[in-house]
Amino acid sequence: MTGEPAISVRDLSRSYRQGRGMFARGTPVPAVRGISFDIPTGSTFGLVGESGSGKSTTARIVCGLEPMDRGAVRVQGRDVGSLRRRDVKAFRRSMQLVFQDPMASLNPYWKVGTLVEEGIRVHDLVPRNRRRDRVVELLERCGLPASALDRHPHEFSGGQRQRISIARALAVEPAILVLDEPVSALDVSIQAQILTLLKHLQDESHLTYLFIGHDLAVVERFCDRVAVMKRGLIVEEGSTRDVIRNPQDPYTERLIEATPVPDPTLRRRVPRKDHS
Numbered sequence: 001m002t003g004e005p006a007i008s009v010r011d012l013s014r015s016y017r018q019g020r021g022m023f024a025r026g027t028p029v030p031a032v033r034g035i036s037f038d039i040p041t042g043s044t045f046g047l048v049g050e051s052g053s054g055k056s057t058t059a060r061i062v063c064g065l066e067p068m069d070r071g072a073v074r075v076q077g078r079d080v081g082s083l084r085r086r087d088v089k090a091f092r093r094s095m096q097l098v099f100q101d102p103m104a105s106l107n108p109y110w111k112v113g114t115l116v117e118e119g120i121r122v123h124d125l126v127p128r129n130r131r132r133d134r135v136v137e138l139l140e141r142c143g144l145p146a147s148a149l150d151r152h153p154h155e156f157s158g159g160q161r162q163r164i165s166i167a168r169a170l171a172v173e174p175a176i177l178v179l180d181e182p183v184s185a186l187d188v189s190i191q192a193q194i195l196t197l198l199k200h201l202q203d204e205s206h207l208t209y210l211f212i213g214h215d216l217a218v219v220e221r222f223c224d225r226v227a228v229m230k231r232g233l234i235v236e237e238g239s240t241r242d243v244i245r246n247p248q249d250p251y252t253e254r255l256i257e258a259t260p261v262p263d264p265t266l267r268r269r270v271p272r273k274d275h276s
């Protein structure tokens, strides 16, 4: 792949004082410590690591939802740290987030049609009299029936709710989706369906994905490249196949060892190294 990466992160750092908001006190504790990576347009890049390793902080900064202390983030050539007010709306449109728990991100009082239509309305993408058709088209693209329009999120299963979240994200025709543990809360068979849908949508629309996860079996199936985060650092980065089949860092080996596999003999493909 050539050209400018969809996302470019350089020497990114972010620390937090302990406690939240006005109660934050003490010496700042680093959450992300000088990480760098590029995501080529149309590819899927995974960030993996244990809880607290800094994955979501990185994702929030890349999306412009949180400031960085040091470093630079460019999204489609735009410097996220110095977006002008007039560019913020276009930036937000270009990049959408899908979270682990759709119930936390979907307003439970809104009907699905309203939820999916919101971005179309805010960005004035389709004339008012054509919006309903557009929403139906988006729902159907995501494997939901047109009748979903007039129902509420709680009337759907977890997998269907994630489909609603994806339809809502796609409504603004983004170039990039940040997928923060999008299948972690789902049964394995439903996970596979959602991942297949995401791959299909990526092929159709040449989307770029930043995928946050901790399940290496999912990452292996879904991501082209992966960076392994440990305590705010990237300890290893490479093609997913190389990193999982031939990990160079003991931390990555431990993550792989901790991943349940249907057939334990598959473990043999991960050569154990002597790190003593």
Ligand SMILES: Nc1ncnc2c1ncn2[C@@H]1O[C@H](COP(=O)(O)OP(=O)(O)OP(=O)(O)O)[C@@H](O)[C@H]1O
Pocket (backbone or CB within 6 Å): 016, 017, 018, 019, 020, 030, 031, 049, 050, 051, 052, 053, 054, 055, 056, 057, 058
């Ligand atoms: N708003 C905040 N205020 C204070 N500390 C924070 C804040 N957000 C994150 N942290 C801390 O930064 C570190 C990294 O957190 P982060 O959520 O980025 O990790 P993560 O790898 O995404 O973990 P998880 O998989 O559990 O979501 C953690 O120690 C966390 O407690």
